[in-house]
Amino acid sequence: MTTGLSLNFASDNVEGASPGVMEALLRANAGPAPAYGTDAWTKRVEARFAELFEHEVAVFPVATGTAANALALAAAVSPWGSCLCHVESHVADDECGAPEFFSHGAKLIGLAGTGCKLDAAEVERVLDRLPDHVKQMPAQAVSLSQATECGLVYGQDEIAAIGALCRSRGLALHMDGARFANALVRLGASPAEMTWKAGIDILSFGATKNGCLAAEAVIVFSPRLAESLAYRRKRGGHTFSKSRFLAAQLEGYLDADAWLAHARHANAMAARLSGGLARLPGARLAWPTESNAVFAILPRAIDRAIAAAGALYHPWSPRFLPEGIRVGEDETLVRFVTSFATRPEAVDLLLATAASEKW
Ligand SMILES: Cc1ncc(COP(=O)(O)O)c(C=O)c1O
Incomplete structure (x- = not known):
């Protein structure tokens, strides 16, 4: 990087x-x-x-x-x-x-x-x-x-x-x-x-x-x-x-009230990330983004591309997905977490990397 x-x-x-x-x-x-x-x-x-x-x-x-x-x-x-x-x-x-x-x-x-x-x-x-x-x-x-x-x-x-x-x-x-x-x-x-x-x-x-x-x-x-x-x-x-x-x-x-400002920032970064991921062809959110964690179901090709670019995040359990949502064979459910220190440029870089993947 x-x-x-x-x-x-x-x-x-x-x-x-x-x-x-x-x-x-x-x-x-x-x-x-x-x-x-x-x-x-x-x-x-x-x-x-x-x-x-x-x-x-x-x-x-x-x-x-x-x-x-x-x-x-x-x-x-x-x-x-x-x-x-x-x-x-x-x-x-x-x-x-x-x-x-x-x-x-x-x-x-x-x-x-x-x-x-x-x-x-x-x-x-x-x-x-x-x-x-x-x-x-x-x-x-x-x-x-x-x-x-x-x-x-x-x-x-x-x-x-x-x-x-x-x-x-x-x-x-x-x-x-x-x-x-x-x-x-x-x-x-x-x-x-x-x-x-x-x-x-x-x-x-x-x-x-x-x-x-x-x-x-x-x-x-x-x-x-x-x-x-x-x-x-x-x-x-x-x-x-x-x-x-x-x-x-x-x-x-x-x-x-630094704690509240930190939390507002972290939540805003999650919203930015979640909005961008939801707009990617083939990707969708597993649960709505209500705090500072984003759970997305991604095509495996996007998962591989962002991981190859150095992004760190975790796979997640699909056990308690909302009714009607399931993870397909060629998809993966992952969690991204944002914080008080997350930079908007980092969110945008992750999104751009994901968007550039042809799958
Ligand atoms: C929901 C929840 N509770 C509690 C904790 C606290 O864990 P720790 O003992 O690592 O500070 C965490 C940390 O990941 C958490 O996600």
Whole structure:
């Protein structure tokens, strides 16, 4: 590649940290500070989250999304309980059993759903069929991903329907918000509207994919779920002695609404890419592009041409495609992810390369 443009669309975690986050880290590096969450940065970021969510919150910064999810689910589900989630959700499919491990054995029950989305009616149907017997693990939580692993964004009404069901059955509702900001700007909702007002009890607030170096936070709206979390985080090895550096990242991330600007940019780059791909002869979108991930069904010749030009992206599972859409013999389903750092010229170069392929 002679243009110097990166065609790396493999994920939003291939980028480094944003300048605002790095500057916040450098500022936090000047001189000593109290350890283990007693520092000024942590106090400030706790207050900032309470203001942002318009709610009293308990905040537990950690370094990975897997830790956030595993700790959140361990707080919500006992070792003999179960949690309903999508069968291809990150918690079920990409965390090497961390939620089961951190919860000392809770079970994840994987549900179907187009585009990795849970539907309240399907959740209810599965709940109704779970045997009520001491031999079975009782359902204690539901976990949904916002945005989903297929880039779809739940509407507030969809979350609220699952939230109401959870309330009526005494279940906790967890949101895996690894791409929380991308979903939020798409919806145009407030953080409160997309979470506790719709029935979310506990949130994995993602920040690494959208500009942090390594910082996420478990945000707890239901005080009962926060009781054990300080101990669980320490036992899980995620209580940083130099805690200020996790908090400083989150502060730099939230400062001047940089996180929202980043997400708007990433989503706009995805829309640019998705629009261009959809116009290519022979290509089509698998799911609508609602956040910063684009899922396209491409003729294999285009797939080969863009890969040969150095583009990086991933093949994807066709299991939960919308009804009526299938991947043909000479086609492939792939995922491209854009980020706060994606350049429009890179998107255009990818599209031009794809368009130049004669197939
Ligand atoms: C939906 C979702 N949840 C959580 C995560 C967090 O994963 P990690 O532990 O790699 O930070 C990811 C990362 O790919 C994700 O896509």
